[in-house]
Amino acid sequence: DGFVASERALEELLESMVRVGREDIVDDKDDEDDDxxxxxxxxxxxxxxxxxxxxxxVLKDIDARLAKSTEDEERKKSxxxxxxxxxxxxxxxxxxxTQ
Structure with missing residues (x-):
């Protein structure tokens, strides 16, 4: 559901950032003055x-759902x-x- 999708999206983002970072390092070493x-x-x-x-x-949506869930749980306990x-x-x- 939402948690799994956001976790997968975060993993993909991190992988992309690492890949782009590595590519930039290689590019900088190979072509320092080439644009x-x-x-x-x-x-x-x-x-x-x-x-x-x-x-x-997505994370803001999850936070909102969690807040609502927490609020609902507090109402239930009350x-x-x-x-x-x-x-x-x-x-x-x-x-x-009876007395």
């Missing part, structure tokens, strides 16, 4: 930026506590009426 491949590197950076923004959006309080009160009232 061939500059637009290719820019295209790669633009693509990586798009992927980073997509992953950021409702359960209130139900226990009412059950205790009802038991007390029953004991009072």
């Amino acid at each position: 061939v491949g500059g637009s290719e590197a820019e295209d790669e950076c633009v693509e990586l930026t798009k992927r980073i923004r997509h992953i950021d959006a 409702a359960e506590a209130r139900t226990r309080e009412l059950a205790t009160s009802l038991d007390f009232e029953r004991m009072t009426l």
